[in-house]
Amino acid sequence: MHSKPKVLWIDGVSCYGCSHSFYNYPQIKEILNKIELIYHPLLPSSEFKIQKSDLLIIEGALKNNFSRLDYNLNELISKLIKLSKKVLLIGTCAVYGGMFGEGILFDKDKEGKFYKCHEKMISIPGCPPHPEWIAYAIEMIIENKKILLDKENRPKEIFTYTSHMGCVRNEYFEWKIDADNFGEKEGCLFYHQGCQGPFTHSSCNRILWNEVNSKPRAGTPCFGCTEKTFPKKNLFETETFMGIPANIPLGVSKRAYLTLSGVAKSLKNERLSKRLIDEDN
Amino acid sequence: MKITKKIITKIEGEATLKIHKKNNIIEFAEIEFWQYRGMEEFLKNRPYMDACVINPRICGICGHSHLIATSKAIEDALDVKITKKAEILRDITLGLEIIQNHIKWFYLTLYPSVKSKDYFKALEFTKEISKIIALIAGQFPHNSYSIPGGVTCDLTNLELIKIKNYLSELFNKYQHIMDIEGKSNDLEELFSDIPKTTGKGLNRFLVLGDNLFFKSNGDVKYIKEEKSTSLNKNVMYKDKYFEVGPLARNLDNKIIKKIYETFTDSVYTRIFARLYEVNLIFLYLLEIIDNIEINEKNYTKPLKKSGKGIGVVEAPRGSLIHEIEIENGFVKKYNIIVPTQFNLSNSTKENPSPAQSALMNEDEKLSDFIFKCFDICAVCVSH
């Protein structure tokens, strides 16, 4: 029998949300049984030591003068990367830096400290990343399957989508009907409430969270948590220039978008202009 | 006397324990946290609503409590009242966060510090708990559905029925972990070689939040934060250290009280209270979910732009305090006090904190276990 691939899971500056997100993967047991988890910051594992691994999983950001397991964090990460065959960066912190520091591969939009090792790295950003994305990446790597990556080392099978795709508020987006307020079924959150869904690379509304829901479905805007810009300022308000959204859906020209939205807005959708469920009629 | 330094891991981060011992008996222990993430600085000069996205990211396991505390602090600052419905929904999601925390803590953190145990059944359970939270809040971890003024979701009875069925199904399942009489095979197995009177705390308890069915026994104005030897800050109430958490807030329950009267505030009692609290929360949630008026409003927009406020909730590990100062819509000052700071203050041998007291005079080989019985959240401390 082949020995199981050795997987070392190390934590940078983190909140452990990535681990806790992964815990929600329904078949987590199947995955963990396929690997030898030589270290994990939370799950039972043997004592930590610097050692070789087939796969190094990093959760959390880099930060100068931050101590981890009695080592200097950045030096520890550097050693572990050198000793690993593949590196899986999970979470926006590990990929871009997020809110806590610098990423491993990128420092926001610049190349990061370990960009030189990008050939053995795979990025799964997200704050937290969806459990299925983490499971996908681990499976693909340990089974030695080819993962098609984009320019930021993200698997295309996950990040070619936008979080807008599959949103149940899409009809409101089509007809340019804004949500008046929070806490309502009706309306699209893109125009006022700051939803970044149409220009955020992620598949949250395609595969759903915890298998049942997503933030926009629960009336919360998408905060673009998979992007290098996360967290932007003023997350519950849409940035506009003279009332026109500063960020428009990916892949469309501003002219085309404005023409289309002007048309949609002018042709009022009667059904969607009212409350969906109304006691009076 | 010898001092050994030990890094404690698997506590949502790490802590340094400096054990002063004589013949393997702990005479005193120093507790240090050497990580700092600067959350409060990060919030400064941002629109106050951003705190609803930033603060859950303080912690991957109890971030939802930080979200609710944030909403409450801002509501206090801006004089906003929320509807009964929003209140109930927050109780449900926060109650569920406490439940998933306790189960994960018991099987993933505490058990492995003594003996090995199949932890997949815990994850099997907690992923279902996460699912109920997600039905209301969109996702777990890290949602932002609770905002100043209420909640962002607008449920139908379809979700409510599903939530209720999930709750009763999981409550029944939980009976195999600890039943309503307080019987738990896994807990007894854990204590097969450990005396149940091990690890006594200070026998002083504090409850500051009043969410769910918890009753506050103190006033947050008597809280004082003090510099410690590491990056953690010590927290005192009326100049004394107090234990916060499930034991503190459930002493009026007769089953927990009986255990407490038998073993006082030992490790066993503390663990028992935590596991039993899960039952109490399930029962409470099954009761309040029927009080939801589906047509009631979910959200009221805050009108004021400036003010100072405090939000206190009973989080998985105890009382959690958020303080905010808002000026013209922007965060001017933010301060967070977490339960682990109360229980794990780093004080002196003469005036120890609850965890220090529990460690003293015990066998060094149990230090990891005793330390972890407080359910430590190192990331919360290093906010």
Place this chain on the structure above:
Amino acid sequence: MSKEEKKLEIMKTALNLFAKNGFYNTTIADIAREMGMSVGNMYNYFPSKESLAKELLIYTSKLFGDELKKINEMDISTKEKIKKIVELYFKKTKEEPELVDYFMRVYLSNKEIFNNGCEGMLCVSAFVTEIMIFFEEGVRKKELKNQDFFSAFGLFMGYLGGLVFLYREGILGKDIEEYVEPVSENIYNALKA
């Protein structure tokens, strides 16, 4: 003459009549007479006066839109763009006063004619889209103040409309093109960041 060219000619004729006799007082028969066509033949081109009015609106909107697009695509400052837009407007007012009149007055004061198929901004979308792009880019480049679209749009278009009105009423003391400089300056000062 192709059908499209013929339609264009009918529209121009109609424009003149609208300007001379007013929109309501002009009938399809008047336009046919002026064109030297039979009324029956007219209906081959436009089934009703309303449809003619609508196509005319789309035509003018596109005409202005195309010109604005050229200005938007120039590599010049927002201040210079404002001047180009004012210039365009006043020049058109002199060259084709009926067209500008129609666009600014007939359309806005007879909205009920355009209710069926021309709702909202539908028929003027080519023009409005370019104006939006002009404003959006001005703010993005930090040359214009970020504000509500309509408060900026109203200031710009209302001002130009007012000047065109005064010119058409013969009240303006000087040639309208002499106002390009001060009017552009005022608009820029009012909208700048």
